[in-house]
Amino acid sequence: MSQRRSLLLAGALLLGLGVLAWQKAWISPVRLFKAPPEPRGDTVLFVVLDSVRADRSSVCGYERPTTPTLEHLAKEQGWSTACRAYAPGSWTLPSHASYFTGLEVPEHGAHSLAAGGQALGQNTSEQVRPLGPEPQTLAEHFLSQGYDTVSVSGNPVVSAASGLTRGFEEVRAPSRFGSWYGADLTRQLQHALEVGSSRDKPLFLFLNIADAHVPWGPVPNGLDWVPARPGLDWGQGTLWADFLGGRMGPDERSALLGHLGDVYDYGVSRADQTLAEALDLLQDWKRLGPGSRIVITSDHGEYLGEDGLLDHGHYLGEPNNQVFLLSSQGGPLLEPISALAVHGLLRDGALPEPLPRVRAAAFPHVQRSEWTEGKWFTRTSAAEWRADQKVMWSDEEGWTEGLVGKRSAAAPDPDLSVYVSAILESGSSVGEVDADLSEMLRAAGYMEE
Numbered sequence: 001m002s003q004r005r006s007l008l009l010a011g012a013l014l015l016g017l018g019v020l021a022w023q024k025a026w027i028s029p030v031r032l033f034k035a036p037p038e039p040r041g042d043t044v045l046f047v048v049l050d051s052v053r054a055d056r057s058s059v060c061g062y063e064r065p066t067t068p069t070l071e072h073l074a075k076e077q078g079w080s081t082a083c084r085a086y087a088p089g090s091w092t093l094p095s096h097a098s099y100f101t102g103l104e105v106p107e108h109g110a111h112s113l114a115a116g117g118q119a120l121g122q123n124t125s126e127q128v129r130p131l132g133p134e135p136q137t138l139a140e141h142f143l144s145q146g147y148d149t150v151s152v153s154g155n156p157v158v159s160a161a162s163g164l165t166r167g168f169e170e171v172r173a174p175s176r177f178g179s180w181y182g183a184d185l186t187r188q189l190q191h192a193l194e195v196g197s198s199r200d201k202p203l204f205l206f207l208n209i210a211d212a213h214v215p216w217g218p219v220p221n222g223l224d225w226v227p228a229r230p231g232l233d234w235g236q237g238t239l240w241a242d243f244l245g246g247r248m249g250p251d252e253r254s255a256l257l258g259h260l261g262d263v264y265d266y267g268v269s270r271a272d273q274t275l276a277e278a279l280d281l282l283q284d285w286k287r288l289g290p291g292s293r294i295v296i297t298s299d300h301g302e303y304l305g306e307d308g309l310l311d312h313g314h315y316l317g318e319p320n321n322q323v324f325l326l327s328s329q330g331g332p333l334l335e336p337i338s339a340l341a342v343h344g345l346l347r348d349g350a351l352p353e354p355l356p357r358v359r360a361a362a363f364p365h366v367q368r369s370e371w372t373e374g375k376w377f378t379r380t381s382a383a384e385w386r387a388d389q390k391v392m393w394s395d396e397e398g399w400t401e402g403l404v405g406k407r408s409a410a411a412p413d414p415d416l417s418v419y420v421s422a423i424l425e426s427g428s429s430v431g432e433v434d435a436d437l438s439e440m441l442r443a444a445g446y447m448e449e
């Protein structure tokens with residue numbers, strides 16, 4: 001081979017490698033060669049705005065303008081809207097498992113639990129159960145109907161380790177909270193659509209927007225409805241421990257709660273903004289149309305000091321369990337309604353018949369129990385809402401509670417007793433524990449080191 005020819009070959013090879021590297025680094029090959037999808041208006045879209053309380057959402061009357069996108073959908077687009085919807089579980093894993101399977105928490109068994117009354121905080125890796133291989137999930141249903149199935153989550157719990165992504169062909173989730181908020185999440189959505197959706201198939205898309213979940217980032221300057229604030233995270237653990245342990249003076253306590261309320265409200269508004277950006281992206285991709293079926297809800301609320309509690313994942317008072325439910329189809333939503341109804345709305349485009357009971361279960365939370373000995377972190381609880389009254393049960397104790405918080409003792413309710421028995425049964429044995437799930441929860445801050 002002549003020297004000139006060798007040089008030419010080497011040059012061509014280098015050029016080829018350079019183009020490959022450039023494509024890999026900067027432009028996805030899929031984007032280079034794939035034309036935009038043809039319009040397909042029959043997308044089924046399920047959005048969970050993680051940790052968003054109904055009463056802190058302007059679509060449900062909150063005075064701060066936290067959810068303008070939801071307001072637009074409810075008021076201008078005329079979507080069916082319920083502000084007294086109730087999550088079936090008290091944190092991400094049990095509620096999502098219910099939404100995906102259509103089952104109540106004791107039926108699917110994906111939750112955290114304390115085995116045999118052991119002290120929480122010890123052997124926590126044995127106290128979490130992922131969703132098992134049965135029953136069929138929404139994603140498996142749509143996959144069997146010929147859909148592309150895509151899950152993009154800002155919450156690391158919605159990943160393969162928790163069993164929640166069973167049936168999704170394209171799955172995207174971060175390894176920790178706070179890394180995929182806002183534009184980072186919509187970028188992941190765009191990549192997932194590029195790789196996981198095709199022009200000739202309908203799409204089932206699940207989107208978890210976690211901007212309102214801790215860690216709560218700083219509130220920037222320049223908003224006229226909330227003052228600028230530095231961020232707040234569980235890392236500032238002594239603050240939280242002092243609050244939960246009742247070791248704060250009234251001024252310190254009120255300063256903390258003021259700060260919490262502001263950064264949380266800003267988180268809710270960011271979640272609503274991320275939703276707007278995701279809907280815009282889907283419009284650009286021509287994946288939304290009159291035939292689309294879209295349902296938006298939350299998986300639980302958040303304690304912001306009520307009943308002396310912070311965080312979510314425990315106890316079934318209103319702050320942790322009342323969410324909104326918006327649906328583009330399916331007719332009026334009578335309230336109160338179980339958010340479990342999203343399963344039928346998504347699968348069939350109609351409310352399930354009969355409607356699921358408006359009730360929820362909570363199991364002892366695995367985190368920070370030592371701060372809250374004797375409080376709700378350490379109890380198994382059940383609640384059922386009937387019109388304006390809910391029946392509560394925790395351990396051996398039962399009572400009714402009005403919506404205004406008036407509490408009166410009640411004999412254990414026969415209907416609730418059946419549910420409670422199912423809860424105790426589902427929590428009485430420790431199932432297969434997935435090491436990946438434990439590791440992920442620990443990294444996400446749900447479990448102690």
Ligand SMILES: [Zn+2]
Nearest residue numbers: 050051092299
């Ligand atoms: Zn959640």
